[in-house]
Amino acid sequence: MKRYTAKGKIPVASLTNEDGKTRYTLVNKLLLGLSIREYIIQALRNPMNWLLGAIFAIGIPMLIGRFINGLGSVTHASYDYPWGLFLGVGLFVMVPMSASGFMLGTTVELFGRKDFKPIERLALLNGLLGYFFAVVYLLVDLGQPWRLVYPMIVSFGPAAVLFLVAWHVATYLSVQIVELVPSLSEWMGWKKPQVVIKGMILGLTVAGIILSTLHQGALGALFNYAPGKVHPLWYSAPFLWFHFLCSSIFAGLSMVIVVSTICKKTMAWRCDANFLDNLDEITFGLAKGCVMALSTYLIIKIIAIAHDSDWYYLLTGWGAWFLFELLIGTIIPLVLFTFGIKNRMAGLVRFTALIALFGIALNRLNTSLITFNWKLYQEIPHIKEVMITITLYAIFIATYRFILYRLPILYTWQSSEKVKEEA
Amino acid sequence: MKSLNRRNFLKSGLAGGALATFLGREKPAQAREFSGYTNKGTGVLVDLSRCVGCRSCEAACNREQNLPEPDVPFDDFSIFDTERHGGLKRRTSEGVFTVVNRYNPEELDHPLFRKFQCNHCEEPACLTSCFVNAYTKTPEGAVMYNPKVCVGCRNCMIACPFYVPAYSYSKPLNPIVEKCIMCYPTRLKFGKPPACVEACPTEALTFGSRVNVLKFAKERIRQHPEIFVDHVYGEKEVGGTAWLYISPVDFKKIGFDMNLGHQPIINYVKSFLATVPMVLTIWPALFAGFYRLANRKDGLKKDNNEGAREESQS
Structure with a gap:
């Protein structure tokens, strides 16, 4: 794509082509204004596509096998570890990293920080896709996925934390879809939805905060049911939900930093000046948010140990592992973010965001898998389970990229001014 | 109450x-x-000093519940030597609702056998964790599972402190949770004891109302303090269970988890559940307030610095 833009091809970014008269057809838009031949050539030239293709070639047959031969054929079918990588990665890691939607929505729409506007849509999309794929992972993991709507219409278990998670994720997913309708309608050239959504945005944002607070916390509270199974250093009945909520804040923000960096490096042709020129400043702003969340998180982690009087465990092997997680996932990012912001080193901040993401993933996997059943034995996931998890993530990346290439997420749709006037 | x-x-x-x-x-x-804590339900006392490891209960359970043919026949005692992942003893699984395991505590000159099945908690963790309400506790004390509404999230397996529920992972189309149901539909409902109790040749299992069974257990400990440790496992553990155990050796040595505490599992979740209505009611007002505050500042700035603002916005 870089080569085409260098040759003077301008990717579709408005309803009409350069002369301002002919409207782009849907096919034009889907092919980014290239001919089919040109599109295929650029797709083949991209090494990422080859990597994705290789993953799909191995993983998709395994995924199909899971539905034909059952969960037992792709996992160890453990009764002691009922939740494996599909939920460990797909739900407990994906969802906090998708907290970006409500974070940036709140910042821009509610706190009125219009300086974050250029990245708001990316954050919303990141949230929407993250949640959507969390549900996809869930569908793969559930024994009877076709019954996913049962807690909504057939049988209610309202005292269960998972009931809350199901309802909130479903509701929040619809909120996020609505929040992204403006991007799609600009691209499609619809005008009405944009006006309607504009009037709803405050309500949607507040709904987003409520739903996110509760279900991010609820994911932690799911483990409240297992006081004897999760290691005491990771388990704290009164604090667990708040640990999950607080850490989702910097997880979501770090994810936006990392994704925006990838966009800047690999699809600069799709980003407009408004995005590229403001990105460093926005990155520092996001990192400041991370620092606040990280410092709060560090303190409540320590308070939880004090509250439950778990100090003794810090001297055990699990304690060393806990301190490693706290060091890598909290203290080092905290120090590096602060240093990076103070010395205005955008590169360092971006790298730190990656470390923070690793830290959050480690924390969630520690809670859901690694320290789970610490008194029994440690389970190594089945190779097919690992492969399917990677495949689903690759589908997530491919979908993400497909949308970023097309919808006005990283760039401003050029006729948006006109639409506003007509509204 | x-x-x-x-x-x-x-x-x-x-x-x-x-x-x-x-x-x-x-x-x-x-x-x-849900009607836990009624003490009207039934219970079973397992006297570990009487169990000889004949596996009659396993066989009776298999017959009563129409379970698949076992891998190892019920009269093959070499099964006590098998170990599963992590050096652990056998557990309940797909098609096996109860197992007997052998332990060799050093203070005894003979091995001790422990029967293991769903303990039918007074306030079951599986029930409270289920988001489609697939579990019910019957007045008779059995914890029942309804496969017709189960989605297969397996949260009950996470929640069960005794690691009881198993899942039929091998079935691609309708995998379900499999566990002991205390023979409720065929026996308990009609006041009859579960099949395993009836099959026990050594009277290691005693069936009755939970209150009476508990009294009986305590009485037996009082009469034979030289045999039993002074503890009825299940009287208070995780809020109490319908199945109760008395043992000649420390329970910890024969695979019982002694760190479960007396609180029902749902109590650990209540602190979070209490925050839900608070967030639902406080957040809208709080964040609407923030919005007002942020906008007020914005409006003031606009009044003071109209021109410069418009420039920066474009």
């Missing part, structure tokens, strides 16, 4: 809120039908 009321209050409050919000009219929540 106090706990029952609080719990039902919490449940119906949540149910009412959720239903009123999303359906518009309230329906009686099925969760209310």
